[in-house]
Amino acid sequence: MTDAPETTPRLLPPVYFFAAMAAMAALWWWLPLVTLAGWPWRAVGFVVIAAGVALAMWAFGLFQRAGTGVKPFSPSTALVVHGPYRWTRNPMYVSLTIGLIGWGVVLGALLPFVVVPLFVWWLHVRFVLREERHMERHFGDDFRAYRTRVRRWL
Numbered sequence: 001m002t003d004a005p006e007t008t009p010r011l012l013p014p015v016y017f018f019a020a021m022a023a024m025a026a027l028w029w030w031l032p033l034v035t036l037a038g039w040p041w042r043a044v045g046f047v048v049i050a051a052g053v054a055l056a057m058w059a060f061g062l063f064q065r066a067g068t069g070v071k072p073f074s075p076s077t078a079l080v081v082h083g084p085y086r087w088t089r090n091p092m093y094v095s096l097t098i099g100l101i102g103w104g105v106v107l108g109a110l111l112p113f114v115v116v117p118l119f120v121w122w123l124h125v126r127f128v129l130r131e132e133r134h135m136e137r138h139f140g141d142d143f144r145a146y147r148t149r150v151r152r153w154l
Contacts, residue, residue: 012072013127017096020119021103024112034110045105052098059084059091072127079139081146089132089152093123120153128152 062085063070066078070092084091097120104113132152135143 013093013096013123016119016122016126017099020100020115024100024103024107024115027112027115028107028109031111032109035108036110037105037108039108042106042108045102045107048102048105049099050102052095052102055084055091055098056095059095072131073134076135076138079135079142079146081150086150088154089147089150090123090128093120093128094153096123 060070062080062083066080068078068080069075084094088094097116100116100119101113104116132143132147136147139146
């Protein structure tokens with residue numbers, strides 16, 4: 001069985017993450033319509049960002065220990081189903097989403113949060129659905145059983 005993906009995206013999820021952060025900052029700068037909180041409460045966002053980073057590092061480390069590819073559509077040699085993968089099939093994408101939520105808290109305005117669901121939708125369409133088809137082709141019944149036990153996001 002080949003492990004070749006459908007097509008490999010040119011831009012990887014972190015690029016979209018930083019673009020989303022920039023879009024959120026632009027909305028905060030040019031359209032600060034509703035302020036949610038001021039300092040020091042906005043500093044809580046850094047704790048949320050740190051939680052996202054910790055989740056990403058945990059998930060990334062599990063992939064490395066399993067010897068499987070981390071980049072989307074890189075060769076898959078193992079189906080990782082422990083650690084945060086017990087609760088979500090996509091902890092790395094969840095970690096990026098947590099990071100954006102934290103960034104929104106740091107900005108302290110409501111409008112930047114509109115970027116978060118758009119980002120999640122883009123990851124879902126551009127990466128998650130395609131990766132799941134790839135995993136099903138590669139791991140077959142093992143992936144299908146995992147998919148029935150664990151939610152895609154949370």
